[in-house]
Amino acid sequence: MQNSAEEDVDLARSRQIAPPPVSKHLQSLLTFFGAVAITLVVHLLISKNEPSAETRYYTIFLCTVLAIAVFTAPAQLFSSAVRRWRQNVHPILAAGTLLLCLWEIITTGLRLLPLPYFPSPAKVLQSLISDYKLLFDSTWHSFVLLLCGYALGVLAGLFSGLCIGWSRQIRYWGMPVLKIVGPIPATAWIPLAMVLSPSGTFSAMALIALAVWFPVTMLTSSGISNTRASYLDVARTLGAGRGYLIFRVAVPAALPNIFIGLFMGLGASFLTLVVAESIGVKSGLGWYVSWAQGWAEYGKVFAALIIMAAFFSSIMTLLFKVRDRVLVWQKGVIKW
Amino acid sequence: MVTLAQTEPAALSLRGISKSFAAPDDPLTRRLALIDISLSLAPGELVALIGPSGCGKSTLLRLIAGLDTPDSGELTIGSEPITAPSAERGLVFQDPNLFPWLTVRRNIEAGLVARGLLREKRAEVDDFMRLVRLETFANAYPHHLSGGMAQRAALARALINHPKVLLLDEPLGALDAFTRMQMQDEVLRLWQARRTTMLLVTHDIDEAIYMSDRIMIMTPTPGRIERKIDIDLSRPRDRSSEAFLRLRSNILEHLHFAGTAPA
Numbered sequence: 001m002q003n004s005a006e007e008d009v010d011l012a013r014s015r016q017i018a019p020p021p022v023s024k025h026l027q028s029l030l031t032f033f034g035a036v037a038i039t040l041v042v043h044l045l046i047s048k049n050e051p052s053a054e055t056r057y058y059t060i061f062l063c064t065v066l067a068i069a070v071f072t073a074p075a076q077l078f079s080s081a082v083r084r085w086r087q088n089v090h091p092i093l094a095a096g097t098l099l100l101c102l103w104e105i106i107t108t109g110l111r112l113l114p115l116p117y118f119p120s121p122a123k124v125l126q127s128l129i130s131d132y133k134l135l136f137d138s139t140w141h142s143f144v145l146l147l148c149g150y151a152l153g154v155l156a157g158l159f160s161g162l163c164i165g166w167s168r169q170i171r172y173w174g175m176p177v178l179k180i181v182g183p184i185p186a187t188a189w190i191p192l193a194m195v196l197s198p199s200g201t202f203s204a205m206a207l208i209a210l211a212v213w214f215p216v217t218m219l220t221s222s223g224i225s226n227t228r229a230s231y232l233d234v235a236r237t238l239g240a241g242r243g244y245l246i247f248r249v250a251v252p253a254a255l256p257n258i259f260i261g262l263f264m265g266l267g268a269s270f271l272t273l274v275v276a277e278s279i280g281v282k283s284g285l286g287w288y289v290s291w292a293q294g295w296a297e298y299g300k301v302f303a304a305l306i307i308m309a310a311f312f313s314s315i316m317t318l319l320f321k322v323r324d325r326v327l328v329w330q331k332g333v334i335k336w
Numbered sequence: 337m338v339t340l341a342q343t344e345p346a347a348l349s350l351r352g353i354s355k356s357f358a359a360p361d362d363p364l365t366r367r368l369a370l371i372d373i374s375l376s377l378a379p380g381e382l383v384a385l386i387g388p389s390g391c392g393k394s395t396l397l398r399l400i401a402g403l404d405t406p407d408s409g410e411l412t413i414g415s416e417p418i419t420a421p422s423a424e425r426g427l428v429f430q431d432p433n434l435f436p437w438l439t440v441r442r443n444i445e446a447g448l449v450a451r452g453l454l455r456e457k458r459a460e461v462d463d464f465m466r467l468v469r470l471e472t473f474a475n476a477y478p479h480h481l482s483g484g485m486a487q488r489a490a491l492a493r494a495l496i497n498h499p500k501v502l503l504l505d506e507p508l509g510a511l512d513a514f515t516r517m518q519m520q521d522e523v524l525r526l527w528q529a530r531r532t533t534m535l536l537v538t539h540d541i542d543e544a545i546y547m548s549d550r551i552m553i554m555t556p557t558p559g560r561i562e563r564k565i566d567i568d569l570s571r572p573r574d575r576s577s578e579a580f581l582r583l584r585s586n587i588l589e590h591l592h593f594a595g596t597a598p599a
Contacts (some may be wrong), residue, residue, distance in 0.1 A: 008355030234433045237401050239497060242448035248449070252437040329437045329477045 012321070023081065028090040029073065035094035036066045039101035046109045047122060057129050058122035065097075119299040127299035128306065135288065139307055142273060142284040146315075149205040151270045153212025154262065160213070161220025163259070168245060171225070178217060186211035186268065187275045194280055204276035211267035211272040219261030223254025238318070256330060259323045266319060270312050345533045346414040346500035348400065348426075351375035353409035356393055368558035369395050373409070375552060375561060382527055382534045384548035386541060388591070392559025393537040393542060397503045398509065402429045402533065413501060425449060426494030426532075430506040431509040432486040434478040440489050447497040460496060467529065468492040468522075484515040488522065495530060504536045508543065516540075520547055524571070539593075545583050546573050547566070563590060 040062040047055040054312075076083040100121050106112050108120040128135065164174040186207045197203035227250045235249045251258075277286025285304050292300035351371040358365040359551060370392045374435065375407045393562050402547050411418040413425065434443045445461050448454040465471045468488040478486055487507055494502060507523070508516045524547055525536055529553040538544050544551050546566060553563045569579055 056389075220405070228433075230429060230431065230433045231419075231435060233401075233403050234427065234429070234493075236403065237422035237423070237425060237427040238447035238450050238493065239421075240446075242364065244450045248446075249435070252435070255437070330479070 001136065008169070025076075025087055026119055028087050031071060031105060032090040032094045032097075033066070035097040035101075036062065039097050039104075040066060042101050042109075043104055043122070047120075050108065050149075052123070054126050056126075057120040057175060058125045063123060101203070116296055116298050119302060123299040123300040124306070127297065128303035131300055131303065133283075135303065138283060138288040138304070139311060141281075142286070142311070144206060145201065145277075145281070146208065146269060146273050148210025149273070150266065151206065153209035153265060153269065156209060157216025157261065157265065158214045158220055158258070161217040161258075162224060162246070162251070164217065165221035165224025166250065169233045171221070175221075178214070182214035182218065186272045192280055198275075200280035200282065204273070204281050208269045208272045208274050211268040215264035215268060215276055216261040216312065217286055219257045219264070220254060223257030223261075224250045227253040255327060259319075259327065262319060262323075263316075266316060272335075298326055344498075344533055347361035347377060348501050348533060348535070349378045349412050350374055350396075351402070353396070353399060353406045353411065355392070355399060355406050361567060370399075370406075371558040371560050373559070373561055375564075377533050377535060379397050379533055379588050381529050381550065382536065382537045382548050383550045383552060383556060384538055384544035385552050386538055386544045386587075386591075387527055387554030387559070387562075388556055389539060391554040391556035393554055395559070396504050396506050397427065397535070397537055400501070401425050401503055403427075405447045411505040418505050423447060423497040426497060426502045428487075428490050428494050428502070428507045430509040432483075432490035434481075434486055434493070439475050439477055440470055440481070443478065443489055444492045445498055446493055451497070458498075464492040464496050467495070467526065472517070482515075483511050484519055487511065489518060491523070491526060495526065495532070498530075499532060501533045501535065505595075506535060506537055506539065509538070509540075516543075521572075523547065529592070541584055542575060543588050544573060545569075545587070546581060551587065553587065 040059075043058060043062060047058075060223035067172070076086055088315070096285065103121050108122070160174065160178075164178065165168045165171070180287055189207060189210065193207055197206065231249050231253060232245055235245055273284070274286035274289075277284035278290040281287055285308050288291070289301055289304045292298070338578040351374050354368065355369055356368045359365045359367045372397060375383075383444075385396070386505065387393055395404070399406050400418065402418050418425070425484060432439075435446065438446065441461060443463055443580065445454060445458075448457050449461060451577070462471070465474060466584075470485060470489055470492070473481065473485065473489075478489070481489065491507070504523070508519050520543060523536075536544070536548060548567055551559050551565045551567060553565070554560065555562045565583070569583075574580060
């Protein structure tokens with residue numbers, strides 16, 4: 001009796017963690033291999049007549065991807081975690097690779113899009129690699145500017161949001177200012193900022209901070225002022241003073257809202273960064289894009305766009321990770 | 337067994353309390369919520385306050401907690417007048433109102449943190465978690481707890497301050513019938529262990545008879561105390577004993593009469 005019960009448990013457990021059938025797994029693997037192989041073959045056929053200096057890196061890139069896929073395939077035989085992960089990412093990677101293939105067919109292959117505005121992926125990769133020093137430098141400058149502006153805006157936003165959300169009196173005077181000044185896009189202040197500030201970098205930082213400040217303030221104050229009254233009542237009967245009520249009750253209660261503000265502020269800061277850099281600041285990715293455009297080097301424009309995508313989405317992912325860590329107590333309540 | 341520093345229970349007395357609120361539909365007129373409430377609790381007594389909803393029971397508790405102030409009348413605990421909320425008067429609501437961002441342990445600690453006593457009294461946290469039998473859930477977040485467990489955590493959170501008076505605002509109202517009966521015994525056990533003065537608001541007549549030393553019946557519009565009934569049954573009480581049932585029909589009759597009487 002007991003034995004059979006144990007067997008049942010074992011059976012249930014093995015069913016739960018049973019690896020997906022090998023055939024299905026092989027299918028997903030082959031899909032990816034196939035996609036990379038097709039892209040490579042198409043590339044070799046299309047770029048036969050192109051100068052090899054322009055296409056060399058892309059060929060190397062595709063071969064490397066294929067090689068990595070092949071040589072890391074055995075790893076999944078030993079770890080079911082790796083297997084699950086690969087099964088999960090293969091379809092989307094295959095689709096991405098096929099998209100690259102389509103891009104190359106449309107540009108270099110059929111020449112459907114006007115040059116030089118729409119270079120082939122090979123050309124973009126070549127620009128990316130050949131100009132890596134300047135791109136890296138630009139990314140670094142953008143990063144520093146973004147970090148300073150964002151941090152400044154967040155600190156100011158948290159502070160003013162806390163004051164407006166907590167104190168009725170500050171709310172009375174602060175809310176109209178917030179509602180009138182806040183909705184003006186930060187970039188609309190650029191003409192004024194250029195006159196007022198001694199340096200372009202400084203005014204760009206202030207503009208980014210302003211762009212971040214508004215959503216952070218708005219959501220922090222609404223989160224604070226919507227703290228459940230019963231939490232505050234309970235805290236009062238537990239002997240809480242003002243400091244506890246604000247920082248240990250109202251602020252944690254407002255955190256889900258605050259993170260929405262941080263997220264919106266981050267989006268606004270990317271926009272302001274790129275616009276400010278392409279107008280006033282003489283460095284950074286925004287500057288790089290308009291500089292490359294000035295020389296009609298659209299390969300570099302696309303290369304910078306790719307860097308921006310990677311850069312901005314990494315920062316956003318980081319914010320989400322922090323959010324998941326901080327808001328672990330409400331996991332499952334809100335999903336982004 | 338848990339050996340905790342004993343609480344010093346205190347007498348609670350209310351004399352001629354009245355309270356009015358602005359009418360929700362017309363802010364210029366005020367409606368009386370409570371009129372001329374007088375009652376006193378001996379130290380360590382467990383008194384139940386029952387009545388239909390809207391009779392001002394919760395308002396009365398908020399006044400005693402110090403979260404609201406009365407229009408007229410005097411509230412004292414021991415010999416001190418009540419002017420503001422304080423850790424000596426614990427309050428437990430129908431909704432446990434655990435802070436969802438804190439684990440069970442941190443919730444129970446909250447009163448100590450708020451008063452800056454955590455370092456000094458950290459050892460007591462474990463005792464109180466054992467007292468409400470939640471030691472295995474110390475690191476769980478409130479959304480993982482069942483209703484009964486959450487309410488036990490809320491009780492421990494209120495008790496850790498050694499309140500002289502514990503105010504319970506329909507603390508078991510949201511629980512299912514079975515958990516509710518278990519929790520009645522649980523609260524009685526805590527009361528006997530802690531010997532705190534308790535004022536229990538409920539709309540469950542059985543609960544009031546089962547638990548309290550004395551029952552006050554309130555009637556609405558405006559809220560006033562209609563009758564006081566001593567419960568002279570020995571504990572543990574038998575919910576189906578004749579004396580219990582007689583008290584029950586007695587109170588029911590009274591509430592019915594009070595409900596239909598012309599104002």
